[in-house]
Amino acid sequence: MRNGPDIAATAALIGDPARAAMLSALMDGHALTATELAAEGGVTPQTASAHLAKLERGGLLARARQGRHSYFRLASADVAQVLEALMTLSHGTGPRRTRPGPRDAALRVARVCYNHLAGAEGVALFEALRGGGALRKDDDILRITDRMRPALAPLGVDPAALPGQSAMCRTCLDWSERRHHLAGRLGRAILSAMEAKAWVRRDPASRAVVILPKGRIGIDRVIGLAAANAI
Amino acid sequence: MRNGPDIAATAALIGDPARAAMLSALMDGHALTATELAAEGGVTPQTASAHLAKLERGGLLARARQGRHSYFRLASADVAQVLEALMTLSHGTGPRRTRPGPRDAALRVARVCYNHLAGAEGVALFEALRGGGALRKDDDILRITDRMRPALAPLGVDPAALPGQSAMCRTCLDWSERRHHLAGRLGRAILSAMEAKAWVRRDPASRAVVILPKGRIGIDRVIGLAAANAI
DNA sequence: TACATGTTTCGGTCACGGTCGAACCATGCG
DNA sequence: CGCATGGTTCGACCGTGACCGAAACATGTA
Structure with a gap:
């Protein structure tokens, strides 16, 4: 319908609460394992696995397999940029998840x-x-x-x-x-x-x-x- | 679960194809009416009305009623910033909507x-x-x-x-x-x-x-x- | 006042996608 | 080799949300 890159797909990936929590957890630059990210997202490992596969295919996460672990990190600084921009925008609007402590x-x-x-x-x-x-x-x-x-x-x-x-x-x-x-x-x-x-x-x-x-x-x-x- | 602003809600708003198309259409800074935006999004006016209401409540759009028209524009430059950042990120990855003409x-x-x-x-x-x-x-x-x-x-x-x-x-x-x-x-x-x-x-x-x-x-x-x- | 147009509300349908239980694969360890 | 652990796949369930037809509402115009 329109030209330009497909924003909606990328935004939809970030738009799920579990996935957004995972991405936010990775904003510190560390790589986390799938189970750790499951805990961050508040979902079971199976669900997290599906989410992580989507995020990888969508180009938001990069995966590094090490032994029986899968380490995930943000795919690029551009991803972090988008997340920070979203934080800037969402800041103030909407119900604060936790009151500022x-x-x-x-x-x-x-x-x-x-x-x-x-x-x-x-x-x-x-x-x-x-x-x-x-x-x-x-x-x-x-x-x-x-x-x-x-x-x-x-x-x-x-x-x-x-x-x-x-x-x-x-x-x-x-x-x-x-x-x-x-x-x-x-x-x-x-x-x-x-x-x-x-x-x-x-x-x-x-x-x-x-x-x-x-x-x-x-x-x-x-x-x-x-x-x-x-x- | 986590601190910080609620990214997911905002991203989910952008994550719908119809809404993303509407937002992209408003990137030129012009204000558009509800029906024009319905065409941009490829949906009927009823559906567009629901979308636009959500975008307004989510703080992404600002509405100006003039006569029997509702004019919508991006709520702030921060919104445009997020959209451009998403374009930067989505650029190249994913299926191009239209081949570069x-x-x-x-x-x-x-x-x-x-x-x-x-x-x-x-x-x-x-x-x-x-x-x-x-x-x-x-x-x-x-x-x-x-x-x-x-x-x-x-x-x-x-x-x-x-x-x-x-x-x-x-x-x-x-x-x-x-x-x-x-x-x-x-x-x-x-x-x-x-x-x-x-x-x-x-x-x-x-x-x-x-x-x-x-x-x-x-x-x-x-x-x-x-x-x-x-x- | 009657009509046309733009917008919104309502009701109902339907599909997509998130979720988990259970089972399956892979790797490391004793 | 068997067991434990981390990760993935499969299947089924279910709620949310997008969608549209029909109708109501609002505003400008003949």
Whole structure:
């Protein structure tokens, strides 16, 4: 009837409560097994299996078989983008699933988005890097300048040494802040380094990220270094 | 079961083929009547009425009653954002509804996105304005500089004189180009001016925008003026 | 006032898809 | 080799929701 891609099919896949819960659970970037996702969706393993097969065929999930386990993760960052956009839109409208409690507040401060840092802390870091000239946007493409390396020195992240061929830097629209934060290979590396250095700890039960005392100092230092360049 | 907004309900609304077609039809920013939308969705007016009521209650559409007509439009730019994100994701995957024909090509060159110009032309214009310093991104917020006015002189658009209190400039991720183009009050004004000056003509049957000869010259001139500043 | 057109409501049909119980396959382990 | 566990397939059930015909309602027009 109309031209363009088939939106309805994709949206319908996300439109089932069980599947939406599974997808949301995978927003933290971790891969989960089929049974774990069944629990997330509140359905039996058989039902979950059918759902997961659909999501895979629909291009929303990628499956990795390991032994007798099937690990699922979001198929691409584009999927996460759609989910975040839907959260932005659904936010406020409709009955809130749970009233905003302390966990909700924690999510706003810092959380995992796919595989990088989101929330107020993520946005603050991104804007400090941009303001200090460590990131520049040319032709709408984010580029790293030579100011990035010193700024990230406390973290021990060297942008030039990151493996992979996917996009180094991407922006990702933040659900709670409605501003951008840093995604892509560099965003992932920064979050990994923060975890490895025990700056932050991920709440295993949600997407929340807790800033540890050492991390508070460290993050402020990185932000300071990045912004200091601005002069 | 989970925290966060209720994605599933919103996605399910978009997940019906008839409703998805209606929403896509409204992506051009125009308001359409219930019967027109029924035709877009390929359903009878009764069925369309039920769909439209749901979409309105779900916060996706806004209704304006005028006489015996009900005019519907997208409720917010956030809705358009979700739709474009879904197009980005669904693009390529799944069975193409129609094989890419001439109309599809026209859509990639220039089309209407909500109420502003998208496609290759939209992206080119945006990037020229950015590259020439007419737009600057500070703290991830787009700002207009004093170079904007001369660049837009051929169009007769004065950014300072635009009414309204919504965001002046916004970026919008382009479905076909996967890069940004200009949205917001200014984006809308530019497209309006192009139409008023007969630079472009909108295909009434699709979102395609046809560049007229006079417009070809004019747009190239604006891009040239914007980029010339870059030196 | 009568009529035409656009829209909505009502009632009833029907198909699709989510769900689970039970059984089946595959892998790892003792 | 047998058992346990994770995952999938099959079959059957059932509720939801899309759909349309008919009719009611609203508004503009002759």
